[in-house]
Amino acid sequence: MVINLKQNKNFKLFKLVSAVAQQNNQSVYIVGGFVRDLLMKRQMPTDIDFVTESSGIYLAKKIAQEINPKLKVSVFKTYGTAMFKHNGLDLEFVGARKESYSEDSRKPSVETGTLEDDQKRRDFTINALAISLNKENFGELIDPFDGISDLQNxxxxxxxxxxxxxxxxxxxxxxxxxxxxxxxxxxxxxxxxxxxxxxxxxxxxxxxxxxxxxxxxxxxxxxxxxxxxxxxxxxxxxxIPELTALKGIEEVEGQTHKDNFWHTLEVVDNISKNTDNLWLRWAALLHDIGKAPTKKFDKKNGWTFHGHEFLGSKMVKNLFYRLKLPLGSDMKYVQKLVKLSSRPIALIDDGTSDSALRRLLFDSGEDLEDLFTLCKADITTKNSSKQEKFKKNFEYVAQKIKEVEEKDSIRNFQPPISGEEIMEMFNLQPSREIGILKEKVKEAILEGEITNDKEEARSFVIEEAKLLGLKIN
The missing domain is CATH 1.10.110.30 (Hydrophobic Seed Protein)
Structure with a gap:
């Protein structure tokens, strides 16, 4: 089977690689994911792997020299590979090799081999496909394991x-x-x-x-x-044993709870329809991990998972550390969403106070929309009328929050009076009293005792300072 490479946007590159290899008496083939995706008519990857039955490093240097003598070639002698960037592509060249492994390591011992040896060491038949760039059979598909059938099937x-x-x-x-x-x-x-x-x-x-x-x-x-x-x-x-710990349904005195593992997978699928944000998907994956360690049964309340969001958010840090995931803002974002994941549901009530809405706004900040995306994904009931009811409830809460936000400007809250200003007012150095007054201002605004206004905050601080025995400067 011959693949027509003339229509491919990289055809000129392939002809150049072919010509340089021939000049240096080397064979050369395209291998791996590029071939697979080409045959599947998928979007072409930006990395192309080439195999030669000689030195991949030598061939890479010769081709880079032909393209542009100033091109930088990265060489990895241990693996016999070299790579360089060209026209937005990562081009990697490797000498065909055989591999053998020891019991306790996935790092193989390597020796020179043929194209067939190289194809044998590939992970899957669909990734073991090769296209010849040699002059005598340019474009020929070399498929010793019938990978083309596996692609089709x-x-x-x-x-x-x-x-x-x-x-x-x-x-x-x-x-x-x-x-x-x-x-x-x-x-x-x-x-x-x-x-x-x-x-x-x-x-x-x-x-x-x-x-x-x-x-x-x-x-x-x-x-x-x-x-x-x-x-x-x-x-x-x-x-991730924390996830599989959620598996199973227990029954006590005729009362059961849902299987939180399969529920979690549904939530991840639901959220994936609405976002490509990896860490928001992780928040969906971990939103219930606190349920296994907090699960309890009593006759009065049945099955409960009290505080699972708080415990789950604490578990996130250890889990990210163990999994070698980023421990900075991405981890804190996931922690925040896990911790807040049940809060909007608790606000679905006509009697919900503005202070509760302000606190949700304050705690979620710029991630409020992502929190609502997570909460909507958490609706996994198959009952369409219940589903519709839950969605309307969320829209109701979203509207109430919007009204409070327009009125009070709480999102991304910055105190209307700073610690420096309080120190100046009372001629104080940094101290415990400054922290107390700042916290009191924040709480008063969130509780609706004062508005998010500088003059109101200043007057409030003066009154609170008197209770602490402070005199204005």
């Missing part, structure tokens, strides 16, 4: 025996699930069974590498596809 299959493939490099188990989720493919039965058997081997893979694959699953159109496969194969409890 939407199958994830390993080129070699799956148990060995996953044992050698356990990250491939995550990649199999990621491709199943992002391409909407099925993992071939023997391969799926092999992942179940080799799941424990994921422990030798760095958490950073695991999270790269996991976040790609989280950003897929329907993340539950990958999350279900991770649960089914035993990978999820090894990576």
């Amino acid at each position: 939407k199958i994830i299959r390993t080129p070699l025996e799956p148990l060995q493939t996953y044992s050698d490099d356990p990250l491939r188990m995550m990649r199999a699930i990621r491709f199943a989720a992002t391409l909407n493919f099925q993992i071939e039965e023997n391969s799926l069974e092999a992942i179940k058997k080799e799941a424990e081997r994921i422990k030798i893979v760095s958490m950073e590498r695991i999270m790269v694959e996991f976040n790609k699953i989280m950003l897929s159109e329907k993340p539950s596809v990958g999350l279900k496969l991770m649960e089914q194969t035993g990978l999820l409890p090894l990576i």
Whole structure:
């Protein structure tokens, strides 16, 4: 089978690579994801991998020199690879190689090999496809494992025996699930069974590498596809046991609670229809993790999960630390949304005070819309009338909050009087009293005792200062 590369926007580059390889008596092939996506007619990736049955580093340098003598080539001698950027593309060149693995590492020992050896070491048949750029068979598809059929049938299959493939490099188990989720493919039965058997081997893979694959699953159109496969194969409890701890329905005296694990997956799918924000999707994934440790049953109230949002938000930090996820603003954003995830529901009442609405505005700040997106995604009832009722309730609360915001300007709240101004008023150095007065001003505004106005705040501070025994300067 010959692939017509003339219509491809990178055709000139391919001809150049072909010509330089021929001048230097080297073979050269396009391999991997670029070939897969080309055959699937997907949006072309911005990275292209080339294999030569000689030195990839030498070939990369020669091609870069031909394109532009000033092009910088990054060389990785240990892996026999070199890469450079050109026209918005990341071009990587590697010498064909054989690999062998030891029991306790996913880093292989490498030796020079043929194109066939190189294709054998690939993770899946759909990624083992190659297109020749050699003059004698330019454009020919080289497909020793019938990857083209697996593409057509939407199958994830390993080129070699799956148990060995996953044992050698356990990250491939995550990649199999990621491709199943992002391409909407099925993992071939023997391969799926092999992942179940080799799941424990994921422990030798760095958490950073695991999270790269996991976040790609989280950003897929329907993340539950990958999350279900991770649960089914035993990978999820090894990576995020806090999630699988939510599984199951208990019954006491005829009273049951919903399965919070499958509910969580529904919430993640729901939110994914409305946002590509990775960390908002993470907030949906973790919004109920506090329910397993707070679950209680008593005869009066049945099943309760009191304080699960607060505990869940505290669990987020340890979880992000363990998973090697960012511990800065992204983690704090997820913590905030988990902590506030039930607050809007509590405000669905005609008797809700303006102070409660102000506090939600103050606590959520610029993330209020994201919080509402999460709360709406949390509606997983299959009863359409109930669903409609919940959505109308949220719209009602949103309108009430909008009215309060227009009146009181609480969002992204900045105190109308600063600590420096209070110090100047009473001729004070930084002290405990300054903090007390600032907090009293904030509370008075949130409770509606004074408006968010500088003069009102100043008068209020003077009165409160008297109670602390302070005299105005």
